[in-house]
Amino acid sequence: MGVGVGVRMNSVAVGLSRDLAPKRVMRAVAYGHDLAVWRDGENGLHAWDNRCPHRGMRLSHGFVRGDRLACLYHGWQYRKDGGCAYIPAHPGLEPPETIRAQTYSVIEKSGVIWVSTGNDAQGVDTGPVSEPLRSLTFFCAEAIARAAFEDTPFAGNLPQVESTGRLVAGGHPVAVLANPVTESETLIHVLTSAGVGIAAKKALSRWCEAARSVAERQAA
Numbered sequence: 724m725g726v727g728v729g730v731r732m733n734s735v736a737v738g739l740s741r742d743l744a745p746k747r748v749m750r751a752v753a754y755g756h757d758l759a760v761w762r763d764g765e766n767g768l769h770a771w772d773n774r775c776p777h778r779g780m781r782l783s784h785g786f787v788r789g790d791r792l793a794c795l796y797h798g799w800q801y802r803k804d805g806g807c808a809y810i811p812a813h814p815g816l817e818p819p820e821t822i823r824a825q826t827y828s829v830i831e832k833s834g835v836i837w838v839s840t841g842n843d844a845q846g847v848d849t850g851p852v853s854e855p856l857r858s859l860t861f862f863c864a865e866a867i868a869r870a871a872f873e874d875t876p877f878a879g880n881l882p883q884v885e886s887t888g889r890l891v892a893g894g895h896p897v898a899v900l901a902n903p904v905t906e907s908e909t910l911i912h913v914l915t916s917a918g919v920g921i922a923a924k925k926a927l928s929r930w931c932e933a934a935r936s937v938a939e940r941q942a943a
């Protein structure tokens with residue numbers, strides 16, 4: 724299965740694994756849903772609706788306590804399955820099962836966090852092209868962002884497009900993963916191979932920025 728230009732998935736790349744440390748929470752977006760993505764104390768990964776069932780506070784502002792995510796506002800704590808485990812204002816109360824955060828299917832593959840709004844987050848196996856290069860926000864539609872990578876020269880030459888959908892820029896393999904945040908904003912994650920040296924990574928990073936300029940000029 725291809726990984727780059729023009730390929731759509733049942734799951735979307737919401738972030739790079741390296742950007743979410745253990746016991747941390749980050750905000751993300753998948754298919755227009757605002758998410759809180761967090762790692763529990765055993766490094767388990769979770770993706771939830773970014774809304775506390777109590778009064779709607781963003782759970783991405785919360786904090787991790789062992790295997791629970793606690794809301795910043797009134798401190799309600801939620802188990803890994805999304806069910807409410809503890810309400811500080813009523814410490815003797817066993818919270819009803821009906822109080823639970825909306826959970827989504829999430830996995831990690833090729834150094835990327837993938838979320839599905841269905842039951843089966845799969846992600847893409849990018850094979851050896853699994854070294855995170857960088858993430859960038861493009862203020863344009865997904866299709867424009869993807870196409871810009873094909874249309875932006877690297878060291879004077881346009882990149883080649885492989886049958887897998889991957890690109891080869893200046894001899895360096897590149898996977899471009901796109902997350903359409905809105906119709907005019909796209910989050911892009913770029914991967915390359917572990918063997919690519921520092922100087923080449925810097926050059927690829929500048930090429931990504933050039934692609935962003937191309938895309939945003941076209942969208943303007």
Ligand code: FES
Pocket residue numbers: 775776777778779780794795796797798799
């Ligand atoms: S809004 Fe989250 S605990 Fe009250």
